[in-house]
Every structure is written in structure tokens, then in C-alpha cells.
Amino acid sequence: MPQLSPLSRRSFLKGLALAGVMSAMTYRPLRARPASATDTTAGRAQQAPLFPQAPLMPQPFAFLPTGSIKASGWLLRQLHIQADGLGGHLDEFWPIVGPDSGWSGGKGESWEDGPYFLDGLVPLAWQLDSPELKAKAMRFIDWTLDHPWENGMFGPRSNDDWWPRMVMLKVLTQYHELTGDARVIPLMTRYFHYQLQALPARPLRDWGRMRWQDELLSVLWLYQRTGDARLLELAQLLKQQGYDWQSMYAHFPFTQKTDADALRKQAGGSDAFMQDLGLQVHGVNVAQALKASPVWSVSSGNVADRDSVHHQLQMLDTYHGLPNGMFSADEHLAGRSPSQGTELCTVVETMFSLQVALAITGAPALGDRLERIAFNALPAALTDDMWAHQYNQQANQVECSLHREPWTTDGPESNLFGLEPNFRCCTANFHQGWPKFANSLWMATTDHGLAAMSYAPCAVTTVVRDVPVRLEQVSDYPFRQTVSITVHPQQAVAFPIRLRIPAWSQGTRIAVNGKPVDVADGFTTIERLWAPGDTIELSFHAEVTTERGYNGALSFTRGALVFALPIEENWVVWRKRGPTNDWQVYPGSRWNIGFRHDTPVSVSEQPVGARPFAGTSAAVKLAMQGRYVPAWKASEGSAEPVPAHAEAATDEAAQTMTLVPYAGAKLRITAFPSLT
Incomplete structure (x- = not known):
């Protein structure tokens, strides 16, 4: 994910090209038969799931092998929409993952974007059993598996950063479960043996240091298949060099909206800020770290490690929680105002962390949280045809236009819908959201x-x-019960x-x-x-529930769905981006509405449409009476913070308002002033 700005991010990428000399290690070329995109072993989906065995800590649930679950109904339609949009065509016009990608042997982008793209493309391609999408994925996978380094390293030779390989390892574990490709386990084994030797002299840093738990998942995955004791040594070393998220939350210091200038000053400058302090409040790091303690508990055997995820979520809810189940992070933790944003990468990484934590802890509350995010925050950040996405979404989102406010550190494109608004990471990374959710619906x-x-x-x-x-x-859950x-x-x-x-x-x-x-x-x-x-x-029995939030604001839920007041949307093309566009969206109707906490609500249901979350064909609607709050206005294209003491207009009667599922309203109000 980006750090402070595209400029600082790109400076970091440029520095990777000058990475240090690799340590030498004995290596023999792999001789395993290559696997093609159609060479899926018969019955791979009927493999028995693997549970941790001693000395690892037992866990109540385990993922079924990737490919065991196939979406149907509205979820299958959602996956087809993704494949027909950016998810299935990105490599055809976006050079970052195009033919010159460093992850397929070219001289182009060679850091995280290729692995990010594959982390969603691989499960999507096999979910849909699409020869075209499988072929796209195999271009990267075959090159990666067939071109290891002489010392056991793998991937593009233009950098030796540990972080992007952590993502590619997740790709390879999924791919192996789908195909049984005999090249995967030897490559991963040699790489981990090399890393165990190299880490003492070249330890984890910046993104890899913060995201060590993502590699630990792959280390434990391999250990369960080979029993290689050196992998447990590597697990210990990753934990030792990785950032201690559990300790940070024990005395959680980030209880206010991030003041980047103050944190830079505290850190002694911009570079120092991004080396540690800024990375602690970086939204995507925080999202990925929600799995850190549960995953580490499998190795440590410590119940307190396993269960600390609940305290971490409590701290995020208390100081940065939003009605859609997420926490604010635009780019850094941003407080509880529903006008603050959340990065799309943060959404999909939180979903994956919750899936992992749910398997390890067995805590059903994590499933409730996962569904709220999956059915609200994920589709809200994408156009209904999935040809454009936002970098930051807002629960109270009254305009998507070029403004610097209210973001903590992001730029003015942050909430535009487009190809790569603000920074490109979400363009590559959002693809994992729906396919991995489908693969986690059932567990052993x-x-x-x-x-x-x-x-x-x-x-x-x-x-x-x-x-x-x-x-x-x-x-038709969550639209039906x-x-x-x-x-x-x-x-x-x-x-x-x-x-x-x-x-x-x-x-x-x-x-x-x-x-x-x-x-x-x-x-x-x-x-x-x-x-x-x-x-x-x-x-299930789903009542309309009123929830209190920032400044006593009211939000309305029914089951797993959050509801929002749709604002009339005027979409304006800002610039063409190949087969898609970058869009600004301007409001065409009033939005400054307040409700009483005890206002009666009526529910109506309509058929679930071809595009399940589209607001124009909302499957569920709420109707209730509200009143305009004239003092509540917009500033710099964003709704001002919800007033704690709202006064309704005295010269206008109450109006019947219709609320739709949160994701269906790209301009919306979700947190309303409470009227007395």
C-alpha cells in the first residue's frame, strides 16, 4: 500500500532496484514436470483438509482446500461481474500487470502488484473454471516456478525485498491446492531454507516487518505438508524480526485521528516516520495484522495470543470504528467520523484476516463481522459493473471529487471511482475479496x-x-433470511x-x-x-436495529446489511483510462437528514437483481420519516462531522425517506444526526 503519497511510494520502489547482494546457497534446478492451466488433478477438491498437528496448537476449524467450494446464485453472478470487469481484463490494458511485468519475465513492475493481481485472479479463474483466466494466471505462475534463483530466492531479480514474495507465496499455496503442481513445494522449501539463512544478516524491514504474519501462514501451510522442522525455526525468526502488534494493542496509543505532521515530528522526520511509527497506523498494515496473533498462536501454543484479536478489534471499534464494520484509515487511522475514509485494500485484507482468525479461534462474532464487511464495505467501493473502484470510501459520502480533505495523508483523487485513483495497489489487490470469501463459506x-x-x-x-x-x-441471504x-x-x-x-x-x-x-x-x-x-x-430473524455511533449518530441495520440514504448521483467522466474511465460523482439531491431514534420503520422486499448490490434495483428497502437539518453542510466535498445536537428545520414537515443497502448507494448518508 502507499505510504504518504505516490511520490514517496515511488521513491521506495526505485530504491528496491539497488537492493544488496544476495548470500550464496547451494541450489539444484527443479526437474518436476510443469503443469498447464488445464492440468488440474482429478478430484483435487476432494482432498482432506489439514489441521495443525503437534507441536502446533490445535484449532477448531480449517479451510477446505481451495476449489472445494463453488459459488452459485447471486454470488456466482458477482464473480462473473468481476471477471467481466477489471478482474478479468486488467492485464490487457494496464501495463503494471501486462506482458512486461517482472513477475512474468519482463522488465516492468516487479514489486507487489503482480502478486496482488494473482492473489485474486487464481481463485477467481478456478472458481469460474475459466480457461481464459487460468491462462492469464499461468503466464505468471509458470515463469515464477520455472525461474528460481541459484540460491533459492525466486521472483524478479530487480529487487530482493521480502514483502512481495509473501504475497506470491499465498498465491502458490492456493494454486497448489487447486492443481497439485509438483513444482510448488520444492520451490517454497528452497526459498524458506534460503530465507532462514539470510534473515539474520538481512532482516525484515518496513512492509515485510509489519506483514510477517502473511508469510507465517505459508510457512505453516508448508510445514503441515512436509513436517520440515526448519520451518518452525523460520516461524520463530519471523516473529522475532516482525513488528509486535500484540504489544501495541495492549496499551493502544492511537486513540485520535492521525496527525501525520505531529507523528513525523515525533519520529524525527518523514523517513523515520515511514520506517516505523507511520507504518503502525497504516490501515492496510493494521488490517493484515488482525491475523497476526491468531496465526502466531498456532506456533506458540498460547491461548492469549489466539484470543487477542478480540481486544484489537475492540480498540479499533472504540477509536476508529465505522457503521460498515470497518475502521477508518485514509491512509492512516482517522478516528470515528463517518466522513473519514477506508482504503479498499484495507477492506479486502481485513476480510482475509477475519477468515483466518475465524478458523483458528472459532469465535462466531468474527463471522458476523466478516459478513458485515463483505456485504457492505466491499461492494460499496466498486461500481456495479466492477469496471471502476475507489481508493477510499466514506460511510457519509456526499460527493466524489478532487479535494484534499478530509484525508489524513492521501491525495485529492482518493474517493474518485476509476482505474487507479490515488495509488494503484487497490487496482491489483481488490480482486481477492469475493473469490476468497467464496472459498471460506464452509470449513472443516x-x-x-x-x-x-x-x-x-x-x-x-x-x-x-x-x-x-x-x-x-x-x-438469497443476506437479502433474505x-x-x-x-x-x-x-x-x-x-x-x-x-x-x-x-x-x-x-x-x-x-x-x-x-x-x-x-x-x-x-x-x-x-x-x-x-x-x-x-x-x-x-x-433467521432480522429486525431493523438502530445503532449509535460518532456524536450519537444513528445507523440502521437489518441482519447483515447496513442501510443508507441514497443521494441522486451525477457521474462525470474526468478522464478516459482505456476501456474504463475515472469518474467524479456529484450530488443531485439533498442529503442532510436526521431521524428520531424511535422512528417507525417499514421494510419492503424486491427481487434480487442481476447485479445484486445495485441501488437501482435494491432487493430490500427501508422507509421512515426524517427531517432536514439545515445547519449540517458539506465542506471540501465531504459532509461535516455529524452534529451531536441536531435541530431540524422548523419550516418543513417530516419527509418519508427510503433507505437502500449501503453498497447500492455510491453517494449516501449512513450515520444520521439524532433528532430529539
Whole structure:
């Protein structure tokens, strides 16, 4: 992610070309047969999931191998929209990941963007079983696997930075689960052996130091497959050299909107600020670090390490929380005002961290948080056709135009919709959001069962207690509150199915083959002999809930959806960007509305459209009466902070207002003044 500005970021990139000389290490060329994009081993999706074994700490859930879950229904449509937009065509016109990319043997960009792009392209290509997208991915993967360095390093030779390789390792683990390509594990083993030797003299720095936990995931992934004891040594070294996020949150010092100038002065200058202090409050670092303590707990065996993620989220909510489930970070932690922004990279990295933490901790509240972000913050930052995105989104977003305020350190393009507004990282990185969410909907349980972790239409193909099993989940959740799950084992088999019960659902009903089942908080476990065709029906109960936020502001939710007042949108092309555009969006209607906390609300439901989150065809709407607050205005293209004591206009009657799901309103108010 960018640091203070595109200029400082690019200066850093330029410096990578002058990286130090690598240490030598004995190396033998790999001789494994290359795998093509269509060489997927039959039945890879039916591999048994792997749980940590001693000396690693047990965990309650484990990801099913990538490819075990296939999206259907509205979620499949969402993935097709991504493939038909930037996600599937970016390499055709954006040179950063084009034919000259350093990650495919060219002399172009050779840092994080290629791996970022692949981190979403690989799961998307195999989710859709698309030969075209697989071929795009294989251009990078084949070059990476077939051109290791003589000493065990891999990737472009123009830099030796540890950080971008951390991302590429995540790509390779997914790719191996999908294909079984025999080149992956030897390359990763040699690289980790080299790194174990090299790190004492060339330790982690800047981005790699802050994001060490992302590599630890890959180290533990490989250990579970090879049992190589040296990998546990590397795990210890990464933790030793990495930033101690757990200690930072123990006495959380960042309780106000970041004052970059003050922090630079405290650090002794801009360079020092970005070497440490500024990186601690950098939103994407914070998002990736939410997994740090849980992942480290697998190696340390310490329950306090595992559970500290809850305290970290509490601190972020208390001082920087927003109604959409995210924390502000534009570019750095920015306080609780809903007019502050959140970077799209921060959104998708928070989602992935929560998926990992949910598997390790088993805490159902993390699933609630993941759904709120996935169904609100993620689609809100993208146009409905996914041909443009924002760098920063705002919960109260009344204009998307060229202004320097209110960002902590970002530039005036920050909330434009476009190809690469403000900085290009999100252009490459947003692609992981939907495909990885689809791959985390179900997980394996430590007692050899299956668990529904999040709800969206999908089909699961796996092996349970040595029996091939297929689950079909049909639902329009979160737009509707019913879920149907049909179990298709190859033969009758007994195993537990755990169903996450959202905390907001009071009065959840579950039935198996029409017979009611007792419902427990958190997870409900149904253990029985499952026969082909057995069906589970879930019915959640979603009331409209009023939440209090910054300055007592009111926000409205129903189930996993947050609702917002849509503002009439006037889209203006700022500049052409190949097959897409950069857009400014100006308001065409009044937005300064306040509500009473006890205002009656009516709910209406419409069909889920071809573009599920589009505001023009909103699947759910709320109607309530509000009044204009004339003193609440905009400044520099952003809504002023929500007034704590709002006075409604005395010369206008109450108006019936219609709210739509948050993501459907690209200009919106989500946090409203509370009227007395």
C-alpha cells in the first residue's frame, strides 16, 4: 500500500532496484514436470483438509482446500461481474500487470502488484473454471516456478525485498491446492531454507516487518505438508524480526485521528516516520495484522495470543470504528467520523484476516463481522459493473471529487471511482475479496465434520470420514433470511454439521427434513447419520436495529446489511483510462437528514437483481420519516462531522425517506444526526 503519497511510494520502489547482494546457497534446478492451466488433478477438491498437528496448537476449524467450494446464485453472478470487469481484463490494458511485468519475465513492475493481481485472479479463474483466466494466471505462475534463483530466492531479480514474495507465496499455496503442481513445494522449501539463512544478516524491514504474519501462514501451510522442522525455526525468526502488534494493542496509543505532521515530528522526520511509527497506523498494515496473533498462536501454543484479536478489534471499534464494520484509515487511522475514509485494500485484507482468525479461534462474532464487511464495505467501493473502484470510501459520502480533505495523508483523487485513483495497489489487490470469501463459506471441523461459517449460495465438494460428500446451499441471504442446505453423501455417513448463528438473529429456527432442531447461540451442532437428500432449513430473524455511533449518530441495520440514504448521483467522466474511465460523482439531491431514534420503520422486499448490490434495483428497502437539518453542510466535498445536537428545520414537515443497502448507494448518508 502507499505510504504518504505516490511520490514517496515511488521513491521506495526505485530504491528496491539497488537492493544488496544476495548470500550464496547451494541450489539444484527443479526437474518436476510443469503443469498447464488445464492440468488440474482429478478430484483435487476432494482432498482432506489439514489441521495443525503437534507441536502446533490445535484449532477448531480449517479451510477446505481451495476449489472445494463453488459459488452459485447471486454470488456466482458477482464473480462473473468481476471477471467481466477489471478482474478479468486488467492485464490487457494496464501495463503494471501486462506482458512486461517482472513477475512474468519482463522488465516492468516487479514489486507487489503482480502478486496482488494473482492473489485474486487464481481463485477467481478456478472458481469460474475459466480457461481464459487460468491462462492469464499461468503466464505468471509458470515463469515464477520455472525461474528460481541459484540460491533459492525466486521472483524478479530487480529487487530482493521480502514483502512481495509473501504475497506470491499465498498465491502458490492456493494454486497448489487447486492443481497439485509438483513444482510448488520444492520451490517454497528452497526459498524458506534460503530465507532462514539470510534473515539474520538481512532482516525484515518496513512492509515485510509489519506483514510477517502473511508469510507465517505459508510457512505453516508448508510445514503441515512436509513436517520440515526448519520451518518452525523460520516461524520463530519471523516473529522475532516482525513488528509486535500484540504489544501495541495492549496499551493502544492511537486513540485520535492521525496527525501525520505531529507523528513525523515525533519520529524525527518523514523517513523515520515511514520506517516505523507511520507504518503502525497504516490501515492496510493494521488490517493484515488482525491475523497476526491468531496465526502466531498456532506456533506458540498460547491461548492469549489466539484470543487477542478480540481486544484489537475492540480498540479499533472504540477509536476508529465505522457503521460498515470497518475502521477508518485514509491512509492512516482517522478516528470515528463517518466522513473519514477506508482504503479498499484495507477492506479486502481485513476480510482475509477475519477468515483466518475465524478458523483458528472459532469465535462466531468474527463471522458476523466478516459478513458485515463483505456485504457492505466491499461492494460499496466498486461500481456495479466492477469496471471502476475507489481508493477510499466514506460511510457519509456526499460527493466524489478532487479535494484534499478530509484525508489524513492521501491525495485529492482518493474517493474518485476509476482505474487507479490515488495509488494503484487497490487496482491489483481488490480482486481477492469475493473469490476468497467464496472459498471460506464452509470449513472443516476438528471432529471430522463441516461448518457453515458465512452464508451465501454455493456448493461444497469434499470428503468427510472417508466418504465423498456434496452440499448444496441455496439462499438469497443476506437479502433474505432463509437458507436451505441439502446433503448428498455418496453413502449414508454420520458426522456433525455446525451452523453459525448470527448474533443479530433472535428466534432462529432450524429444521432437518422438516423436524425442528434446538438452536444454540454461536454455533448450533447437528450430529446425525446423514443420508442422500437430507435437507436443513434455516430461518433467521432480522429486525431493523438502530445503532449509535460518532456524536450519537444513528445507523440502521437489518441482519447483515447496513442501510443508507441514497443521494441522486451525477457521474462525470474526468478522464478516459482505456476501456474504463475515472469518474467524479456529484450530488443531485439533498442529503442532510436526521431521524428520531424511535422512528417507525417499514421494510419492503424486491427481487434480487442481476447485479445484486445495485441501488437501482435494491432487493430490500427501508422507509421512515426524517427531517432536514439545515445547519449540517458539506465542506471540501465531504459532509461535516455529524452534529451531536441536531435541530431540524422548523419550516418543513417530516419527509418519508427510503433507505437502500449501503453498497447500492455510491453517494449516501449512513450515520444520521439524532433528532430529539
